[in-house]
Amino acid sequence: MHRILLIDDDEHLAPPLATYLKRYDFELSHADRPSVGLARLAAEPFDAVILDVMLPEMDGFEVLREIRRQHSTPVLMLTARGELTDRVVGLEMGADDYLPKPFEPRELAARLTTVLRRVKVAASPSPAEAEMLRFEGLQIDLPRREVIRQGEVLALTGTEYELLLLLAQEPRKVFSRDDILSRLRGHDADLYTRAVDILVSRLRKKLEPLDCIKTLRNAGYAFAAGPAR
Template identity: 70%
Template sequence: MPRILLIDDDEQLGPPLAAYFARFELQLEHATRPSDGLARLRRGGFDAAILDVMLPEMDGFELCRTIRKDSDLPVIMLTARGEVMDRVVGLELGADDYLPKPFEPRELVARVQTVLRRRTAAPRPGAAARLAFEGGLEIDPATRTVLRGGQKLELTSTEFDLLHLLAREAGKVFSRDDILNHLRGHEAELYTRAVDIVVSRLRRKLEPLDCIKTLRNAGYSLALARSGGAPRG
């Protein structure tokens, strides 16, 4: 059963939410302080984390940044309703998804199931082949690893899925809506700014490779040739 850690200082939130998650075969544990949550995460065994933005000791943004220093664990941020900047900052720091408060428990479960499914799903037929590109970029869908010049890159699940999407059809232009529809496994508010944020993060991690190109009013493409051949378009 997947283990999920909720870090939220509302002591009344954990027990009923844990009971609800159990109906979907998800084990939810609750930490009310970031220091306790980080200690639990470092002991390992969790499959995803849910972080509230408003926390004692450190806010959810600093907590997400701390987690991202040494982990690609899927992270969902709980943000104040209507606070678009909270969502932007959370995504820039490496969160995989966001959900405004107050939320419906079923919606939170759906978000968790989506990030877990993206992390563990077997590649679709025809998408499992290892991809190698000029410049030393290698993508292995089976192990969800990416090498740049032989160096392993630490990518979040969302970053990996975006790179793999672009790499499978290198040279093809994907619109923001195309990318959102691929990355989100459930009906959700379209938030095209999220795509730009993830692309920006991915570009920084791929440096010095300059391979994700922006086509104004069209979208993004991977502009790298396959090793031994030209990019497919």
């Protein structure tokens, strides 16, 4: 059973949601304040976090920032319906997905399942895959899901790692934004190509000073790092 932490100050949301998610093999724990949620995340293992944007003490973006300082746990953010800015900011800061409020529990379960499946697939490379991808200044350790840039292990989110792996496994191949969305998120509902641009920009900053990801105008992105010498 997957353990999910809900950080949301709506005390009426958690009980019925926990009951519903049980049928999908999710065990939901609830924290009604950010301080409580961060403390539980530090003390207990969780497979994913559902994080509301509107919270007391600090907003969801600050909570996400605190989570990303210590954890790579997948985070699904709950945003106000129609607030595109909230979604963009959340993705820029390291959220793995988002869901506008009010939402259908079935869609939440589907998105959680997709996020966790991506993490599982990325963490379990097939026997045919090499254990280490080596490029000039960059190594990707598949069994450990670690990216080493010039000797330093990078702190990547699950989605950032999956994007880098997707590109690096087929160097020079051009992936369109739609290709990337489909491969990483597993569904096309309520997604937009701007999300890919945000994710690529975030990953590029972490890979600096290496220039590994090239933009091909009106086409997409390609991995351009040279082979290790």
